[in-house]
Amino acid sequence: MQELSIVKKKFIDYIDKIIEYKRVSHAYLIEIDNDKDMIYIYDFIKMILCDCLYQKIDKNNNIVKLIDNNNYPDIKIIEPDGNWIKKTQLLELQKEYNNKSLLGKKRIYIINKAERLNSSSANTMLKFLEEPEEDIIALLITDNRYHVLDTILSRCQILNLKEDIYNIEKEDEIMDLIECFINPNNFFLQYNYLMNKEIVDKTIFKEKLQKIEHIFINYLNCKFEKSLEKAEEDLNVLLKKCDDKDIIKYISIIEEEIPKLEFNVNFKLWLDSFFSKLVGGSCDD
Numbered sequence: 001m002q003e004l005s006i007v008k009k010k011f012i013d014y015i016d017k018i019i020e021y022k023r024v025s026h027a028y029l030i031e032i033d034n035d036k037d038m039i040y041i042y043d044f045i046k047m048i049l050c051d052c053l054y055q056k057i058d059k060n061n062n063i064v065k066l067i068d069n070n071n072y073p074d075i076k077i078i079e080p081d082g083n084w085i086k087k088t089q090l091l092e093l094q095k096e097y098n099n100k101s102l103l104g105k106k107r108i109y110i111i112n113k114a115e116r117l118n119s120s121s122a123n124t125m126l127k128f129l130e131e132p133e134e135d136i137i138a139l140l141i142t143d144n145r146y147h148v149l150d151t152i153l154s155r156c157q158i159l160n161l162k163e164d165i166y167n168i169e170k171e172d173e174i175m176d177l178i179e180c181f182i183n184p185n186n187f188f189l190q191y192n193y194l195m196n197k198e199i200v201d202k203t204i205f206k207e208k209l210q211k212i213e214h215i216f217i218n219y220l221n222c223k224f225e226k227s228l229e230k231a232e233e234d235l236n237v238l239l240k241k242c243d244d245k246d247i248i249k250y251i252s253i254i255e256e257e258i259p260k261l262e263f264n265v266n267f268k269l270w271l272d273s274f275f276s277k278l279v280g281g282s283c284d285d
Helices: 006-021 035-050 062-068 089-094 121-132 174-182 183-191 191-199 202-223 235-239 244-262 267-279
Strands: 025-032 075-078 107-113 136-142 155-160
Touching: 006 035, 006 089, 006 155, 035 062, 035 107, 035 136, 089 121, 174 202, 191 202, 202 244, 202 267, 244 267
Parallel strands: 025 136, 025 155, 075 107, 107 136
Antiparallel strands: none
């Protein structure tokens, strides 16, 4: 049996805690690499329906057998119809879920390729998410959460199965940008240099922001696990200048602003707005 990656182990550990402490949310957005990751999502569903931890999933359990054979009646899967998930598909789902569970258990619906929700279907989806019933759970699946509409993203708990696509090492450009996060006025002092050397265009800057977000999250995870020695030494020293709440604020700003780059925005105006938000979250040296 192939050894699980760190990302998969963290996912399993997290969903174990969800079950153990009975903290199942009404909606999850799960970021995956590809369809092979769906096995972990179905394991999560088994854990929810059988109220068991990952290692305790019983292959001989009737519920587990029904799920494995794609015959469990209270799991519904919505796939894009053409390029988009249609409003009519969600209305039909809502109508069907007005009925009681056939097995007296929680009902679960999977929205595959959640980034394919357009404005019309997303509005219908929002009503489902904003008025959740206790026994209905939504699992929204995507390979890139930055492509999912902000209004949907904000109403889901985010889980990650996506392997690291970046080699997180000490890089001068990334260190420079992180220094600017910690001292946001540096963005303005070094504006011309950043624009000509490090930011250049929105695609490049988007990739760097995703990398910085990853570094921030890794740092907070290491701190939470009391294993900061695993963090890059220079980054460790740099980020210790910040309170956790500041780092969380930076992550929130990145998550809020990156989706806007998917639209035809004026990049310079977007940068000015982005920098201005960071100035309000500077850290003390």
